[in-house]
Amino acid sequence: MTGSWPVAPTPFHDDGSLDEAGMARVLDCIVDSGADGVCILANFSEQFLLSDDERETLTKLCLRHLGGRIPAIVTISHYATDVAVARAQLAKDLGARAVMLMAPYHGALMKGTPQQTFEQMQRVGEVGIPIMIQDAPLSGVELPVDLLVRMAREIEMVQHFKIECPGAATKLRALIEQGGEHIVSPLDGEEGITQLADLDAGATGTMCSAMIPEWIGRVVLPHAQGNRDAAVETYAKILPAVNHENRQCGFRAAKAAMVEGGVIRSDFCRHPVPPLPAPTRDELIGLLRPLDPVSMRWGR
Template identity: 55%
Template sequence: MTEPLKGILPVAPTPFHADGRVDEEGMRRVLDCLIDQGVDAICILANYSEQFVLSDEERALLMRISLEHVAGRVPVIVTISHYYTGIVVERAKAAKAMGAAMVMMMPPYHGAGLKADEQGIYDQFAAVDAVGIPVMVQDAPLSGVNLPVPLLARMARELEQVSYFKIECPFAADKLAALIEAAGDHVLGPWDGEEAVTLLADLDAGCTATMTSGLFPEHIRPIVMHYLGGDRDAAYAQWQKCLPLINHENRQCGLRACKTVYAEGGVIGSDHVRHPQKQMSERTKTRLLDLARELDLTALRWGK
């Protein structure tokens, strides 16, 4: 990458056949559908990709399929999070060797009882920094790990590749603003997540990109681009238009929303999620699809 990434960088869902097997062709179709929606990059193997239900072999397969199929059309960000630093480093090396543009990682944690201290967190990111591929820090409540601004700013200043930060913790806007103030130009990518539910506040704080699900990036990207282009009224109007679906996905559906819409539109053959996750209720699904149809989502007609 010659310029810092901006815009929308959605997480690609991992499609499964109805019997739970990885749908390899479906993965290719997911990537094509996202690219057709005008995304600025694609993230794979993230939490919204159900990385926590994939075997090591499936993970390697999906990374290879994704990087080979995208073939440089847009940058691909590969999630490499793991508690053990050795595995994180090996994953970073593999992603770099296969042409990934960036890796994303959460701080090391394993449940509530196994969390690294600040030096351990720094050391793990430093080990990946040495691989020589841009690194994005994912600051998400799922880990239960506190990443204070001074630690993030230190990593931004001292670790050459650690320049991107996805902040999706409570009060994300204040944290983004504090990080930008503390680390300045060392922060190339102050980003948000959480399906863009806090996007306007985060843009006010200096956010330059959002990592949502793949549900409807073609509608969320204009919010970011209008704002960055100086048209805040247009950004606000577009955000208001998207808010009902953003809220329903964020509060009622989670990662299942994207897969359900993609299956409805023929992008993939099944919206299966692996046990112990459950399919959403028909009530929740009906509301999701009604909201999706109101916005005439690309994914609803892409495969038909």
Template identity: 60%
Template sequence: MPDVFGIHDHFGGTMTEVYRGVFPVAPTPFTETGQLDKEGQKRVLDCMIDQGVDGICILANYSEQFLLADEERETLARLCLEYVSERLPVIVTCSHFHTDIAVQRARRAAELGAAMVMLMPPYHGATLKGTEQGTYEQLARVGDAAGIPIMVQDAPLSGVNLSVPFLVKLAKEIEQVRYFKIETPMTADK
């Protein structure tokens, strides 16, 4: 396999599985009383699998991650990873502005069997913007702790502009950074 953008094997001489294709974000259904709809979540996952997706991303922004309590995140992660099991790879979003929490989330996702974790830059709100250096440090710590591939989410929501040279630096210097989700205006310019 070619060494694209300096991404090379850091895992003992054999290339880890390369993921390609469509990995939609699974929405999180709730009951009319605001509780997690576990059976509804299974139906969502089955629907996606039946449509022929290549993998599924859970606990992302579209999954209402900012509304979920820690116990609900744990319940959903366990339910989705166990339910999808060996059928498809699952990406678990572990974004948080507090690096220790992002590390804990990523470590737990790996323990539960996630194929990969996804993180956007540490976000602090509209007027408190993080930095590329802070993003680098968080991704490095998460990578060391989780030991599974990381997808970097270049998300406008974070308020941090990730430059192309910085993305290349991440790919070259942090072993687990393997994928990028670019979702900004003018994406084609990147």
């Protein structure tokens, strides 16, 4: 997996109900941005605010609507291994390229041990669909490099890694060095806030938001071709917007851009997530305008 792999936001109507037609437009916009792939039902998709029935509806809607135009990853994280396995099977049946999941956790105190994490990944791997392990601070579970390498070596389907912990570049470098050919796709995340350092460390791509995926890809490609100077030049152009997204807006940024661009009609986020404050939103849009992203003109 190389290039940009944006997480698709989940649009809602102003009353909080799912906007299924808007979801289809979000996917079309991502495809038209030139993204290399897409991830659905991730944290930036507000997966923690969706019911189980809504997750199943969105999994079916997204994979059928994409129709293989670009590969899709389905996030299946859950504390219960049986639930994660069932979600993996559905994703495989519908043609997903891979599934992504964090280590099992439920709140601050219920966390999988290294062995329990290994066993959950092993069970999901038996479904026969490639796995991307998401190493994210949200889980509160530390995934040391030796555990990640062990899973890559001993579980055939563990092939891809999204590393977005503090010091991601150092961890990526160690993971690639120790895991060798078993580390098929080392990606970074967190909207690309540490993208340059992570690419220097060996990341093959970035799982970003759907705000400016075409610009994220324009950093990855020249870097992969050995033209680091061009990558640095492009990264410098987008970093103010990426920083504002990462530090001020979170997953609300992509929705704001897509409302501005006519992709979706509402940037509603379900309670208890507060709406994006107007000054923060205005600053975001101001930073994005010079970039003229697809997300802000696709529906105009």
